[in-house]
Amino acid sequence: xxxxxxxxxxxxxxxxxxxxxxxxxxxxxxxxxxxxxxxxxxxxxxxxxxxxxxxxxxxxxxxxxxxxxxxxxxxxxxxxxxxxxxxxxxxxxxxxxxxxxxxxxxxxxxxxxxxxxxxxxxxxxxxxxxxxxxxxxxxxxxxxxxxxxxxxxxxxxxxxxxxxxxx
Amino acid sequence: xxxxxxxxxxxxxxxxxxxxxxxxxxxxxxxxxxxxxxxxxxxxxxxxxxxxxxxxxxxxxxxxxxxxxxxxxxxxxxxxxxxxxxxxxxxxxxxxxxxxxxxxxxxxxxxxxxxxxxxxxxxxxxxxxxxxxxxxxxxxxxxxxxxxxxxxxxxxxxxxxxxxxxxxxxxxxxxxxxxxxxxxxxxxxxxxxxxxxxxxxxxxxxxxxxxxxxxxxxxxxxxxxxxxxxxxxxxxxxxxxxxxxxxxxxxxxxxxxxxxxxxxxxxxxxxxxxxxxxxxxxxxxxxxxxxxxxxxxxxxxxxxxxxxxxxxxxxxxxxxxxxxxxxxxxxxxxxxxxxxxxxxxxxxxxxxxxxxxxxxxxxxxxxxxxxxxxxxxxxxxxxxxxxxxxxxxxxxxxxxxxxxxxxxx
Numbered sequence: 001x002x003x004x005x006x007x008x009x010x011x012x013x014x015x016x017x018x019x020x021x022x023x024x025x026x027x028x029x030x031x032x033x034x035x036x037x038x039x040x041x042x043x044x045x046x047x048x049x050x051x052x053x054x055x056x057x058x059x060x061x062x063x064x065x066x067x068x069x070x071x072x073x074x075x076x077x078x079x080x081x082x083x084x085x086x087x088x089x090x091x092x093x094x095x096x097x098x099x100x101x102x103x104x105x106x107x108x109x110x111x112x113x114x115x116x117x118x119x120x121x122x123x124x125x126x127x128x129x130x131x132x133x134x135x136x137x138x139x140x141x142x143x144x145x146x147x148x149x150x151x152x153x154x155x156x157x158x159x160x161x162x163x164x165x166x167x
Numbered sequence: 168x169x170x171x172x173x174x175x176x177x178x179x180x181x182x183x184x185x186x187x188x189x190x191x192x193x194x195x196x197x198x199x200x201x202x203x204x205x206x207x208x209x210x211x212x213x214x215x216x217x218x219x220x221x222x223x224x225x226x227x228x229x230x231x232x233x234x235x236x237x238x239x240x241x242x243x244x245x246x247x248x249x250x251x252x253x254x255x256x257x258x259x260x261x262x263x264x265x266x267x268x269x270x271x272x273x274x275x276x277x278x279x280x281x282x283x284x285x286x287x288x289x290x291x292x293x294x295x296x297x298x299x300x301x302x303x304x305x306x307x308x309x310x311x312x313x314x315x316x317x318x319x320x321x322x323x324x325x326x327x328x329x330x331x332x333x334x335x336x337x338x339x340x341x342x343x344x345x346x347x348x349x350x351x352x353x354x355x356x357x358x359x360x361x362x363x364x365x366x367x368x369x370x371x372x373x374x375x376x377x378x379x380x381x382x383x384x385x386x387x388x389x390x391x392x393x394x395x396x397x398x399x400x401x402x403x404x405x406x407x408x409x410x411x412x413x414x415x416x417x418x419x420x421x422x423x424x425x426x427x428x429x430x431x432x433x434x435x436x437x438x439x440x441x442x443x444x445x446x447x448x449x450x451x452x453x454x455x456x457x458x459x460x461x462x463x464x465x466x467x468x469x470x471x472x473x474x475x476x477x478x479x480x481x482x483x484x485x486x487x488x489x490x491x492x493x494x495x496x497x498x499x500x501x502x503x504x505x506x507x508x509x510x511x512x513x514x515x516x517x518x519x520x521x522x523x524x525x526x527x528x529x530x531x532x533x534x535x536x537x538x539x540x541x542x543x544x545x546x547x548x549x550x551x552x553x554x555x556x557x558x559x560x561x562x563x564x565x566x567x568x569x570x571x572x573x574x575x576x
Contacts, residue, residue, distance in 0.1 A: 038575030051482070082444065089441050092434065 002142060003029070004149070005127055006156040007163040008135040011037055017137060017159040018043045026152050027143035030125070032136045050114075054107045061102030065095045127167065134162075141166075172406060174553040182546040189539010196532040202514065205265035207533055208257055210510045211540035213365055214502065216254035217382065221390030222247035223319050224354060224383075227347035230340075235568035236417050239559050240407055242552065243397050245326055247390065248319045249551040250544055255312045258365075262308050269514065272299040272371040291372045299368055307364060311357045318350035329562050330555070336562030358383055366506075370513045373451045375440065381432040382509075388425030388471075389502040392495040395422070397548070399492045406558050412486040413574040419485040422475050422494060430472035459512040460527050467508055470501035503537070 008014040011033070021028055022043050031040060041048070073079075074086045081088075112118065130136050139152055156164050196204040222244035229237045229244075267274035272292050292299070322343055329339040362379030395418050402410045440448045456464050475494050479485045507529070515525040552558065560566055 042575050055480070082442075084442070084444075089438050092438075 006161040030138040057106040061099035065098035185542025192535020205268040207536040212257040217386035219250035221386030230347035235565040236572040238565040238569035391421040392498040395495040426475040
């Protein structure tokens with residue numbers, strides 16, 4: 001019984017609660033939602049570095065695919081295809097496709113590393129309905145100091161949480 | 168918040184002055200060099216026709232995607248599409264009066280003589296005669312414009328009805344949604360042939376099945392740039408006060424996407440022809456790169472792809488309306504260049520005093536006539552915009568969503 005769990009079934013109510021929690025400076029540990037609510041990141045001032053990383057992965061992808069093609073077609077095995085130059089204008093097709101592949105895979109891996117997820121990991125937290133349509137706000141009791149717990153509970157109640165529970 | 172657009176005296180004067188410049192330049196060009204005059208009419212008129220069609224396509228896309236963010240300024244693409252009317256008049260003039268000065272197949276004796284080195288060309292023209300002949304060309308022009316008038320006209324009519332009819336607004340929206348699909352199909356089918364006719368048949372010995380697709384994509388892409396410019400202008404004038412960074416961001420996503428699409432279309436045509444290496448196909452690029460201007464040829468892809476792609480990549484720049492408008496302006500110059508590279512290289516052969524060696528011509532005639540068409544476009548656009556009762560649609564189902572549009576990040 002170390003965590004307070006508030007269950008919502010409406011994202012607008014959840015957003016209201018999130019704004020009030022942020023205003024009250026409550027230490028929210030985790031919010032679990034069945035779909036992406038990008039406004040949540042804004043409310044909690046969470047900035048993801050994945051877009052920037054993805055850009056650099058893209059740069060890496062384009063150079064590495066070009067280097068690979070260049071090595072194969074120009075240095076290692078220069079073959080005469082219809083009299084065309086070995087450094088061919090068809091490279092961009094492969095570079096484009098290869099860049100997308102490299103960027104997507106590395107970005108997904110980065111996401112998993114940042115979220116500390118891997119196949120076979122034990123769930124950190126589970127609650128009935130969390131995998132369905134319920135939105136859950138999670139607060140660790142040990143982070144709460146002084147009057148904060150009452151305040152948090154009041155916010156949950158006033159914003160219309162479906163259920164306030166402890167796990 | 169001003170509800171109705173007011174066509175101010177200042178704007179009117181500007182458009183009249185521009186039209187006057189165009190008229191003077193046109194008369195001067197006509198007396199000096201008839202070939203060049205008609206080439207310019209085709210060049211300028213085709214550009215604005217493509218922008219008008221592209222803007223209508225943009226609007227239809229918003230309808231069929233049920234996009235909410237764009238509802239509040241859907242009046243702008245809708246009104247840009249009005250230019251189809253004047254475009255019809257100029258195309259008719261071109262078809263009836265200027266055809267033999269521009270299209271080699273319409274006047275084989277005179278024009279093909281300039282390419283006299285290649286007698287096979289006459290044979291090619293004879294083979295293509297069932298399609299490329301004067302009568303069928305005129306009929307096709309009527310068919311194209313009939314389809315465009317009908318489909319765009321219906322969309323505009325429904326939009327007007329939607330403004331008047333408070334109870335039945337949703338019904339008109341649903342109907343517009345359906346006719347947007349009709350427009351997109353009709354536009355795609357007719358424009359494929361319109362592109363073949365108006366631009367590709369300038370070089371009747373050459374063909375590319377991808378040509379019209381590239382033009383279509385270019386029209387859609389550059390129409391978005393034009394819409395951004397006009398929205399920015401109206402926003403500065405206080406007509407669209409709701410614009411926020413989310414709207415600008417979504418606009419810049421359009422330009423970003425369009426730049427990639429344009430580069431793709433440009434590349435697939437060029438790469439396939441380069442790889443196929445068949446002389447009669449390569450002719451098109453050979454003429455542009457080695458006889459006309461390698462610099463302009465490269466500049467085209469730099470302006471239309473590299474600049475918007477690299478500048479709009481960072482999030483902060485993409486949301487900045489000033490940056491966005493600068494890019495949109497550059498892109499419209501890129502559009503001029505793109506169409507210029509389609510129209511002028513094959514025709515420079517025939518301009519007076521050019522002889523065998525061709526190089527880019529872009530003189531006072533071109534600038535003057537282009538300014539004239541800009542003035543005409545401004546006049547048509549603002550006059551039609553002022554006719555509408557509300558510059559921001561009132562009964563559109565997505566209007567609230569559009570006014571309060573907000574993207575996270």
